[in-house]
Amino acid sequence: MSEENIIYIGSKPIMNYCIAVITSLQEKGDKVTLKARGRSISTAVDVVEVTKNRFLNDLTVEDIEIGTEQLESTDGRMRSVSSIAISLKK
Amino acid sequence: MSEENIIYIGSKPIMNYCIAVITSLQEKGDKVTLKARGRSISTAVDVVEVTKNRFLNDLTVEDIEIGTEQLESTDGRMRSVSSIAISLKK
Numbered sequence: 001m002s003e004e005n006i007i008y009i010g011s012k013p014i015m016n017y018c019i020a021v022i023t024s025l026q027e028k029g030d031k032v033t034l035k036a037r038g039r040s041i042s043t044a045v046d047v048v049e050v051t052k053n054r055f056l057n058d059l060t061v062e063d064i065e066i067g068t069e070q071l072e073s074t075d076g077r078m079r080s081v082s083s084i085a086i087s088l089k090k
Numbered sequence: 091m092s093e094e095n096i097i098y099i100g101s102k103p104i105m106n107y108c109i110a111v112i113t114s115l116q117e118k119g120d121k122v123t124l125k126a127r128g129r130s131i132s133t134a135v136d137v138v139e140v141t142k143n144r145f146l147n148d149l150t151v152e153d154i155e156i157g158t159e160q161l162e163s164t165d166g167r168m169r170s171v172s173s174i175a176i177s178l179k180k
């Protein structure tokens with residue numbers, strides 16, 4: 001019944017994603033998953049830590065998974081990129 | 091009795107760390123932990139994925155922990171930096 005609640009982390013400022021996490025947990029239930037690829041993986045970890053330390057002290061990390069995804073680059077070749085999925089619960 | 095086996099991930103090429111992981115698992119037992127801070131967090135995930143996909147298909151991720159560490163910057167002020175610890179088992 002409950003749709004999985006996902007926030008994709010890209011190159012926006014960290015605080016934008018923190019607000020997205022907080023809003024999501026207020027409006028859409030007590031779980032949210034952050035997903036990121038490549039260099040944004042570090043940003044995803046920053047978002048979790050800043051949200052937990054500054055805004056939601058009761059936020060817990062339920063699960064962290066890492067993997068590899070295949071992306072088609074602009075020249076049409078496939079390349080591998082690392083990914084992370086961080087499941088959070090309030 | 092068994093010392094924890096840790097590889098710190100920094101700004102060297104990914105393959106250097108892959109070799110360090112493989113060597114460690116050959117010489118120092120079947121477990122190794124990768125630790126990284128800040129932007130190197132993405133590199134740590136890359137190292138795990140490349141090592142697993144290209145060299146050691148039986149490598150498994152046992153645990154991933156994220157956190158915040160306090161570092162003293164060059165001007166003497168403390169700043170927070172995100173960290174990751176990825177525990178691997180062969």
